[in-house]
Amino acid sequence: MKITSIEAIPFAIPYRKPLKFASGEVHAAEHVLVRVHTDDGITGIAEAPPRPFTYGETQTGIVAVIEQIFAPQIAGLSLLDREVIGARLARTVGNPAAKAAVDMAVWDALGRTLDVQVTELLGGFTDRMRVSHMLGFDTPEAMVAEAERMRETHGISTFKVKVGRRPVSLDTAIVRALRERFGDEVELYVDGNRGWTAAESARAMREMADLGLTFAEELCPADDVLGRRWLVSQLDVPFIADESAVTPADVTREILGGSATAISIKTARTGFTQSQRTHHLAEGLGLEVVMGNQIDGQLGSACTVAFGAAYQLTSRRAGELSNFLDMSDDLLTEPLEIRGGELAIRPGAGLGAEIDPDKLAHYRQDR
Ligand code: MUC
Numbered sequence: 001m002k003i004t005s006i007e008a009i010p011f012a013i014p015y016r017k018p019l020k021f022a023s024g025e026v027h028a029a030e031h032v033l034v035r036v037h038t039d040d041g042i043t044g045i046a047e048a049p050p051r052p053f054t055y056g057e058t059q060t061g062i063v064a065v066i067e068q069i070f071a072p073q074i075a076g077l078s079l080l081d082r083e084v085i086g087a088r089l090a091r092t093v094g095n096p097a098a099k100a101a102v103d104m105a106v107w108d109a110l111g112r113t114l115d116v117q118v119t120e121l122l123g124g125f126t127d128r129m130r131v132s133h134m135l136g137f138d139t140p141e142a143m144v145a146e147a148e149r150m151r152e153t154h155g156i157s158t159f160k161v162k163v164g165r166r167p168v169s170l171d172t173a174i175v176r177a178l179r180e181r182f183g184d185e186v187e188l189y190v191d192g193n194r195g196w197t198a199a200e201s202a203r204a205m206r207e208m209a210d211l212g213l214t215f216a217e218e219l220c221p222a223d224d225v226l227g228r229r230w231l232v233s234q235l236d237v238p239f240i241a242d243e244s245a246v247t248p249a250d251v252t253r254e255i256l257g258g259s260a261t262a263i264s265i266k267t268a269r270t271g272f273t274q275s276q277r278t279h280h281l282a283e284g285l286g287l288e289v290v291m292g293n294q295i296d297g298q299l300g301s302a303c304t305v306a307f308g309a310a311y312q313l314t315s316r317r318a319g320e321l322s323n324f325l326d327m328s329d330d331l332l333t334e335p336l337e338i339r340g341g342e343l344a345i346r347p348g349a350g351l352g353a354e355i356d357p358d359k360l361a362h363y364r365q366d367r
């Protein structure tokens with residue numbers, strides 16, 4: 001069970017259609033495949049999606065920090081030394097996606113070594129999650145058409161609508177159009193990626209007061225401390241902290257400070273080990289949790305569902321598991337399939353996912 005080496009392989013797969021939101025846009029999955037090898041001949045895998053506009057990481061930076069700092073720090077440790085691994089990675093500040101991918105590849109390798117699923121190792125509550133689909137910025141007609149397609153093709157009935165543009169009526173009209181088109185058949189919530197001010201957010205939420213939203217997420221910046229508290233105190237739906245609450249300490253600060261009342265857990269930035277801590281904290285604080293998506297590929301989505309399905313709290317709400325549908329291809333030998341609005345855990349040890357060597361050779365950028 002000893003870690004012998006770690007690889008960080010940059011790859012790029014174009015999106016069929018870019019995802020656009022208030023803090024940025026993504027045209028290609030320029031991610032990093034992380035492989036952790038052990039002396040038993042086992043390889044654990046995970047992927048790191050850089051999101052410079054949210055966490056400051058780049059694809060080149062992720063490869064560099066893994067190759068130059070993390071790999072030498074954890075080579076020689078056992079897969080069971082996860083707290084030691086975490087403590088060594090924590091010596092470097094930031095780099096959440098790089099750390100998360102190393103952590104998840106270690107868990108995958110452990111599952112494969114023990115011949116059990118990662119989701120069972122974590123908690124084993126259920127084997128599937130309902131899926132929530134993220135609707136990026138587009139015209140009202142295109143966003144309604146995308147929701148129709150997701151319902152018809154995949155049975156998805158929960159939608160997170162990206163908002164945060166100006167004037168606010170641009171986005172509130174789209175949420176209204178979705179509600180008018182689908183009535184009570186769909187669950188809707190909104191994510192502003194910090195695009196609005198607190199006052200604009202309050203106005204938008206008033207405009208949407210009759211639309212039966214489930215949540216509002218990160219509508220304005222958490223750094224606008226008083227404005228955000230003022231906003232959250234007047235809402236009658238839970239306010240999700242996403243990019244403002246990456247670590248368990250951030251969650252504590254945002255929640256106790258009145259700047260949020262629910263949280264998003266993203267395995268892409270907290271891996272499995274830190275996400276467990278955040279989950280336990282949320283349970284103790286009595287918070288709603290949504291499993292979020294950092295615009296993950298199929299391997300990242302397999303990680304999200306493995307974690308989300310492991311606990312009652314994280315599997316209660318639909319998880320954001322469908323961004324990979326917009327990619328033109330992926331690296332896995334067996335594609336993930338969303339059926340009847342659900343994504344099931346992969347069968348097989350670890351994460352149950354295998355990399356197709358031909359696809360990796362085609363999309364990798366280091367050769
Ligand atoms: C989300 O929930 O905000 C957009 C940026 C990012 O890092 O994740 C996405 C989705």
Ligand code: MG
Binds near residue numbers: 191193217218243264
């Ligand atoms: Mg968000």
